[in-house]
Amino acid sequence: MTRCTKKRWQPRPVAEALQPVIVVPGPEAMAETAARWIADTIKASVAARARCFLALAGGETPRACYRVLGGPGFRNDVPWSAVEIYWSDERLVPLDDPASNYAMARAALLDHVPIPARQIHPAPVEQPDGALAAEAYARELGALPRDTSDRPRFDLILLGLGEDGHTASLFPGDPVLLEERAWVRAVRASKPPPDRLTLTLPLINASRAVLFLVQGAAKRSALQAVRRRDPRVPASLVQPVDGELRFIVDREALVEDPATV
Numbered sequence: 270m271t272r273c274t275k276k277r278w279q280p281r282p283v284a285e286a287l288q289p290v291i292v293v294p295g296p297e298a299m300a301e302t303a304a305r306w307i308a309d310t311i312k313a314s315v316a317a318r319a320r321c322f323l324a325l326a327g328g329e330t331p332r333a334c335y336r337v338l339g340g341p342g343f344r345n346d347v348p349w350s351a352v353e354i355y356w357s358d359e360r361l362v363p364l365d366d367p368a369s370n371y372a373m374a375r376a377a378l379l380d381h382v383p384i385p386a387r388q389i390h391p392a393p394v395e396q397p398d399g400a401l402a403a404e405a406y407a408r409e410l411g412a413l414p415r416d417t418s419d420r421p422r423f424d425l426i427l428l429g430l431g432e433d434g435h436t437a438s439l440f441p442g443d444p445v446l447l448e449e450r451a452w453v454r455a456v457r458a459s460k461p462p463p464d465r466l467t468l469t470l471p472l473i474n475a476s477r478a479v480l481f482l483v484q485g486a487a488k489r490s491a492l493q494a495v496r497r498r499d500p501r502v503p504a505s506l507v508q509p510v511d512g513e514l515r516f517i518v519d520r521e522a523l524v525e526d527p528a529t530v
């Protein structure tokens with residue numbers, strides 16, 4: 270009987286200006302690779318500091334990764350009792366609304382792992398005044414350890430990338446991109462639903478690690494703009510001051526001809 274010689278696919282970094290990028294063949298590998306990277310980062314944070322402060326990304330891309338992270342392969346591998354969950358941004362809709370980033374993470378991950386309810390910190394979407402909601406969420410971030418500029422310091426912030434280069438709810442041309450002091454701001458976004466809260470760039474760039482998940486041909490030009498560090502693209506402005514920046518991208522998002530990678 271011939272042994273199966275098919276080599277198990279291994280993620281590999283791409284020697285690019287976007288170092289370090291992990292390129293995966295498609296959605297399934299994206300979910301697995303991202304879940305493994307997130308789990309390893311959580312475990313390293315807990316081993317070093319007894320806690321992991323994690324901000325989840327919204328949108329559609331992370332859903333499959335959250336499902337894997339909440340599945341049998343990881344559920345007992347991650348020290349969930351030491352993890353504190355927040356969101357990189359949130360839509361100001363009810364927490365049970367299908368458009369809610371909280372609702373998506375609950376269904377895909379949080380309802381399937383043994384994380385204490387008091388350690389899940391949804392944005393105060395019930396507050397009708399966006400500015401007051403932003404202030405209230407910023408107060409919740411006050412529980413995090415601080416960096417040398419006295420900013421709350423996440424262990425890991427997950428981010429997606431919009432086709433226009435937005436990330437979290439930081440959209441091109443929005444004055445919030447110039448925010449230097451506030452940790453959370455209310456914004457009116459071009460992507461529905463419009464009313465949102467977002468972590469600001471100073472807060473994101475204070476993180477010990479930031480992981481972008483980028484999938485699909487529609488993100489190609491935005492990703493190329495990030496690779497060029499085009500300042501008009503909000504995601505280009507995510508440059509952790511003293512932290513790791515990593516991208517997990519699928520081949521569709523990276524090149525014109527996926528077969529060449």
Ligand code: 6PG
Pocket residue numbers: 326327328329330331358359360370428429430431432435436437438460
């Ligand atoms: C949101 C997200 C947003 C998202 C990008 C990519 O609340 O919509 O935070 O920044 O990550 O728009 O979204 P997809 O993953 O759905 O392409």
